[in-house]
Amino acid sequence: MYPPLERLNLPDAEVYYAPHFFSPIASDLYFQELMQEVNWRQESVQLFGKQVPMPRLTAWYGDKGYSYSGLYNKPQPWLPVLLALKEQVEQASKQPYNSVLLNLYRSGQDSMGWHADDEPELGAQPSIASLSLGGDRRFSFKHRSRKDLKATSITLHHGSLLLMQGATQHHWLHHIPKTKHPVQPRINLTFRLVKG
Ligand SMILES: O=C(O)CCC(=O)C(=O)O
Numbered sequence: 001m002y003p004p005l006e007r008l009n010l011p012d013a014e015v016y017y018a019p020h021f022f023s024p025i026a027s028d029l030y031f032q033e034l035m036q037e038v039n040w041r042q043e044s045v046q047l048f049g050k051q052v053p054m055p056r057l058t059a060w061y062g063d064k065g066y067s068y069s070g071l072y073n074k075p076q077p078w079l080p081v082l083l084a085l086k087e088q089v090e091q092a093s094k095q096p097y098n099s100v101l102l103n104l105y106r107s108g109q110d111s112m113g114w115h116a117d118d119e120p121e122l123g124a125q126p127s128i129a130s131l132s133l134g135g136d137r138r139f140s141f142k143h144r145s146r147k148d149l150k151a152t153s154i155t156l157h158h159g160s161l162l163l164m165q166g167a168t169q170h171h172w173l174h175h176i177p178k179t180k181h182p183v184q185p186r187i188n189l190t191f192r193l194v195k196g
């Protein structure tokens, strides 16, 4: 069985973390397979009227299309390795998923800005299961309205699983900051259930 998911002490949220969800050997193999087989793409976002490359590579696989920055994206069909990961994450989190967004942080200069995964097609209380492979990176939470609560950070390890559910996206934002420390490339997979 999987190592247990431990609940983080975060008010107005339901966040669980398993630092060693996969063994180091399994994590290394998944990392290499995903590096090679995923169709990594450099997407751009519109920022102040300019097209700016995102500070990471991304890919979207699954059963349903999704809207992102106002554009409808057709998903790519599941790869066997992604289905194997989905199954394990579904068992551990006791939730079904039909899509996965992959992010590749090539260096400490790659990052993700503050956001919540609160798109309407994810429903009111989305369950998001996030796998991390490769270099350690900081992951921070910031409450949207309660200024008395300090931002909280955890380190997401090689082979870890983070589960966000309940009201988490409603009350909290999260991000991956850039870092000047030398870090190995990191792959993150967020499994989601897209409705409709
Ligand atoms: O890379 C991470 O751990 C965060 C990814 C994330 O927040 C997202 O894809 O929505």
Ligand SMILES: [Fe+2]
Binding pocket: 115, 116, 117, 174
């Ligand atoms: Fe997110």
